[in-house]
Amino acid sequence: MTEEELEKGFDDIYESQRRIEDEFQKAKQLFKEKGIYKGDFSEFERELFDGLLYSQHIGYVNVEFLPNERDTFHRHSTTKRYFKISDLDNDIKEKEGLINAIFSEEIIDVTDDDYCTYLVYQWCSFEDDYKGYVLLPMKDGKYWCFYYQC
Known part of the structure; x- marks a missing residue:
């Protein structure tokens, strides 16, 4: 491979990552404008x-x-409630590993008396190398689905 070909390959990767990041930020x-959450968005x-x-x-x-x-031993929900995606295209479900995903409902404390809920499907690859999907509720009844690694 020539230096120019390598540079073009790296530029393509950078551009792809930038598009993914831009799409996520949008x-x-x-969600900030049309999502369901309590308290200050920050x-x-x-x-x-x-x-x-x-x-x-x-x-x-x-x-x-x-x-x-x-x-179960491998799955726990703070609220003891579980969900699955009901309408995502089957090709995407399979590609993203969501075909049989069961999401746990979890809580974010806002104040002593108030909280928000969200849905999560996650796994740990090694120690605290977590990956998974989060579903956040929108005002129109749908959920925003995103993949994460932390």
Whole structure:
């Protein structure tokens, strides 16, 4: 490979990563404007987005409550409630590993008496190398789905 070909390859990778980051930031701004959360967005943002090494917008989805799901050795929900994505295109579900994903409902404390909920499907590759998907509720009833690594 020539130096020019290598440089073009690196430029293409950089451009692709920039597009992914721009798309994520646009989706995050849309969530700030049209999402369901309590309190100041900066507090919510600090709690949920600080410390992410990588994040990628996946899309907007509907979810289905799974009343018969329970905590297991490998899965725990703070609220004891579980959900799955009900309408994401099957090709995307399979590609993203979401075809059989069960999301746990979790809580972000806002004040002593108030909280927000979100849905998460995550796994740990090594010690504290967490990866997964988060679903955040939107005012129109859909959920914003994004992938993260931290």
